[in-house]
Amino acid sequence: MDASSGNRGGEGSASDAPMVKNSLGRMVPTLWKGKSYEPYRDPWSRAPAVDRGTRPLVRRNPWESKVLKSLREAIERCDLRDGMTISTHHHLRNGDRLLNLLVQECEAMGLKNLTVASSSVHPVNAEIIPCIRNGTITRCETGVNGLIGELASKGELDFPIVVRSHGGRARSILAGDVPVDAAFIAAPCCDETGNLNGAQGPSACGSLGYAHTDARYARKVVAVTDHLVPYPASPVSISQSDVDFVVPIDSLGDSQKIVSTTTRVTRDPAGLLIAKHAAEVIEAAGLLRNGFSFQTGSGGTSLAVAENVRNRMRELGIKGSFGCGGITGYFVDMLEEGLFHTLFDVQCFDLKAVQSFGRNIMHREISADLYANPFNRGCVVNQLDCVILGATEVDLDFNVNVNTESNGYLLHNTGGHCDTAAGARLAIVVAPSIRGRLPIIRDSVTTVTTPGETVDVIVTERGIAVAPRHQELAKELARRRLPVKEIRQLHEETTALTGKPRPIPFTDNIIALIEYRDGSIIDVVRQVQE
């Protein structure tokens, strides 16, 4: 406890942080937990004049072995010390064991005050909570899913969190904002020199897109594998030239939970109606033509949109260019059917995607940097025609929240939400107008994940709201007899049914920053007043 008690949250943290209002009217700190930040201004202009990060040269001679006996030995060889930063990737998702093992080993070695800069943290990682309480890890440079966020929101964990998008995380590492001292890369298939891939082995998860940045920029890189194969592990996803050490362990995690998302088209009639309308919006926007590029998430409604789009592409004889982001079996089918030329895969969402990844030459692995980093001379999302996004709340300015739930708890990481919204020509949010008796559209969202400046259309089962800057699209939708409504009207209609939700009472204590993809602070998450 001693190491972390110095920056314990509570009353003090709000008052010692100089707060400013960002362009969305959110009060954000310029200094928080010892680091300085800029307030968010707009989605397009921030461009710090700095060099891209670097790492030390390492000479490796032919007789030197990289294979180590244990995680402990790797931690020692990385020269990990108090206050340093470690990272893992989240491709094993809720089956991940590595982050837990790593943090627990650090605890056993008496390390303190470490920062976790993994690409995400999942509910399974709640195992590390005791190591937060005892000061082994005291800062979190990544968004979190599940219990850790809930406890932080209740003020029961002192674990300052900076939530970042996929592109924003890659940017933070490249730009040197979050220097990683040692990256521990779960490697489903690896050889003794550190060539590794995610396509083979008992923990196969497909693309390793989130780990590439760590492999290129961390001071030390450790490949941890449960499937050590004779040289060379091939195909090579992350290469021997980037890896310092290799640690074989029994198991990287629970393979049943690695590909856990059930990716199935929704059967809910309201969800299907939303999907139908969303597909019609894409067509009305003139995007369904040869070369169409597309991204959806793995939710049931998103997949239903993909299904509608697929049918329409077939009918019209359209050949798309690429699908990207997290890849599902639906996109694999579209690739194999010739509806897309290429899949750019940062993360496989289901088993079918994993299998395709090992089989289809045009199913390409891309890094989170290439996928979505705004500061790298051009990322893939900039080429996207359309992205389908979810929301827990949307407000009258089209700002979207996906981080906090209706109880105010920080429960979800951002993913590629704000990256794809900014990159795509048409960012469509699909959501039921009412969820759990609460209206989706609010006067003002609890937390801004994605600024309304980058969100184009909201589709609910009660109507379609088009951002005011797209008058032509709104007219075209009306011409096609789609139920276009002003967002205020949708808001009034749904709150007439649900009543106005009581505001969530928050304390002043900031438990997390929401960092926009460009590194500026778009919002904060405060402790909930219980």
Add this chain to the structure above:
Amino acid sequence: MNGSYPLGRRDRLRRSMLYVPGNMPAMLQNIPVFEADGVMIDLEDAVPLGEKDAARTLAANFLQTLGGRDKEIFVRINGLDTKYARDDLREILPARPDGIRLPKADHREVVEKLDTLLTEAEENLKLPIGWFKIIPSIESAIGVLNCIEVAQASDRIVALAFGAEDYTASLEIERTKEGTELFNARTRIVWAAKAAGLQAIDSVFSDVNDVEGLRRETMLVKGLGFTGKSLVNPRQIETVHDVFRPRQEEIDNALEIMEAIKKAREMGTGVISLRGRMVDAPVVKRAARILRTAVAFGMIEYELSDEVIHGRE
């Protein structure tokens, strides 16, 4: 059969009549959302005996709070021979549904009884007499035998509905997806309806996941003369509408007919020849129905004039 009711009452599109269980708030709340031509809030079979009171109150409150209506709302009450029917009517009618779907309309007298009750309610509620419509449901062997009389039992009737599940039960036979066992009953119901100037609404197709089966059955009943179908799930609306969607050449032809009859009316006649084919009242009525359907599908924009369709008195 234009009777004393405003024109269009019986010509209104009723391709898709969606059942919504009266005891489920989450589903009632979505009534304005789906594009069915009409809904039937069910107080009968979908509602367990223990929830009859609650469903009735919920449905009535829902109707009262529902703002602008973009579709017809019928309520399927419990059979008039049950102890629930009177309470159903007493609570529901003040909330002004568009009409009542009457189950087990086996005899003319059942409809007449309901007609009387509705008239009483209209007097109490100070509504014009004839405000509430009736859709009798033919759902037994005796109902099929009597449907011709039933169809003519009240001027409130806008359509006859067929209830195939109860019908096959009354015959002690299986209902198949091919529906050969329903052929005679369906035909008779269409006769009865058409003879009385009514629409005919076919039974539900229960297998929600069998889209092709629903399409086949809808095409079959459309061919027999049915004008719509009862539905159990909003997911079925699109398929049914698609089957009832007029073809472009039908629309073009109907537009020509309307132009021709308009000229005829201007010349003071109700009959005219269009490229060697005679255009008269039945042809015009059918053309009007096609155009009305096409407008509902958003396929054309067209304003139908009763004067052109029916002529001036």
